[in-house]
Amino acid sequence: MSTTARTVLAVATVFVLLCATASAKTSAGAALYDLDCASCHGQTLAGRSGMGPSLRGVGAGPVDFYLSTGRMPLQDPRDEPTRSPPLLNARQRSAVTSFISSFGGPPAPSADPQAGNLSAGQHLFTSDCAGCHQVVARGGLTVGADVPDLRAPSARQIAEAVRMGPYLMPRFGPRQLSQRQLDSLVRYVLWTRRPDNAGGWSIDNLGPIPEGIIAWLLGMAVLALIARLIGERTDA
Ligand code: HEC
Ligand code: HEC
Missing domain, CATH: 1.10.760.10 (Cytochrome c-like domain)
Known part of the structure; x- marks a missing residue:
């Protein structure tokens, strides 16, 4: 042969x-x-x-x-x-x-959180998801349904939920959210579970807004100090 x-x-x-x-x-x-x-x-x-x-x-x-x-x-x-x-x-x-x-239909969606952008993800989550799931992704209630805490689902399950819209959740097709935006969203949802591991400064996981306020206050204090030092020097 x-x-x-x-x-x-x-x-x-x-x-x-x-x-x-x-x-x-x-x-x-x-x-x-x-x-x-x-x-x-x-x-x-x-x-x-x-x-x-x-x-x-x-x-x-x-x-x-x-x-x-x-x-x-x-x-x-x-x-x-x-x-x-x-x-x-x-x-x-x-x-x-x-x-x-085998009866037809699209393949399962997936997400690559590493390819996503954290702040874009936070922005998308705030506008599209937080109304039901809360900014910190800890769930709540909406008319007629319990909205789950998002600490349990895997990256793949998050992608699947977003694309299908289970129960009363709206579905977000590729025209509403591109693959890249989906990657960013998933990255943000995973980040909300351990915010202090992302290199940020966690103040008892209060979330980005109080952290921002404290950073701003500290920044202002430093600026005031510098202004005083410069002021003292010109006085002399
Ligand atoms: C109108 C309210 C609403 C909005 C907006 C919404 N969801 Fe949901 N979501 C729900 C409800 C209700 C469920 C539970 C469905 C069920 O139990 O079958 C759910 C389920 C999920 C789940 C499955 C959780 C689990 O434990 O398995 C994920 C993941 C999820 N949502 C992510 C998102 C993301 C990301 C967005 C934004 C793109 C979003 N949701 C927008 C109401 C909402
Ligand atoms: C007691 C009845 C019941 C049984 C048993 C059941 N389902 Fe369902 N299933 C439902 C209902 C009701 C819904 C619609 C839920 C909703 O409102 O979103 C549903 C929805 C679904 C959907 C979503 C369909 C869509 O278009 O979004 C899938 C997928 C599904 N079921 C798969 C299964 C599979 C696989 C099994 C067997 C392991 C199963 N179901 C067993 C009642 C059932």
Whole structure:
């Protein structure tokens, strides 16, 4: 057999194995879906009235978000989905996600906080998110919903939440927020958890405004001192 033929054969074998693995994963996902999700979302993912919306074309992001934050499966379709320990392990979640994504939809969003800009992120968070989540990202209440504290979600879950808008939260598509802005937002949310590690000066985590006021007061005191010293010298 020629080297070319051998290479072609090897590539074909790898391809067939990959396809077989992917379809085994999808069918494991189908079985889990039947067990845990079909009662509300329907056997064919088309949704059931009064129980759950259609999942055709939702894509990987919302599925990964809802499963990895333990929000799905819901106990009762009227409950607000809330963060809880996930029912499915990481392998099962990935199988269900690939099964549901096989019905179409966009790939899961992601974020690279390192590529973002902290002060741009703070600015965006203040205008788009703080109304519900508070500037320090510690959650609160809005009409008809509990707004979660943002200390738990991972960078990926934050990106997924922003792009899908779970429950009463609005969704922010790429036209409202570019990938770069999303990176900055995620960087800010992660920063609110340990502000003193970011190299800033933490005054009991009071936030950037009191810190700014204290820095300003100190700056004014130093300026006043310098002005006095200069004044004394001209007097002499
Ligand atoms: C008791 C009924 C129930 C069960 C069981 C359930 N869901 Fe849901 N699901 C809902 C309801 C109701 C919503 C809409 C929540 C809302 O208001 O945002 C929903 C929303 C979703 C969404 C968001 C859809 C969108 O368009 O944004 C996803 C994804 C989802 N469910 C996945 C799952 C998966 C995967 C399972 C199985 C592991 C599951 N659900 C089990 C009732 C259920
Ligand atoms: C109108 C109020 C509102 C606004 C504005 C809003 N959110 Fe939310 N957010 C919510 C609610 C309500 C939930 C809980 C949804 C649920 O439980 O399914 C939530 C959930 C989340 C979660 C999931 C938290 C977790 O523990 O899993 C993240 C992350 C998040 N929001 C980030 C943001 C960011 C970033 C912005 C700004 C771009 C934003 N939100 C704007 C109301 C809001």
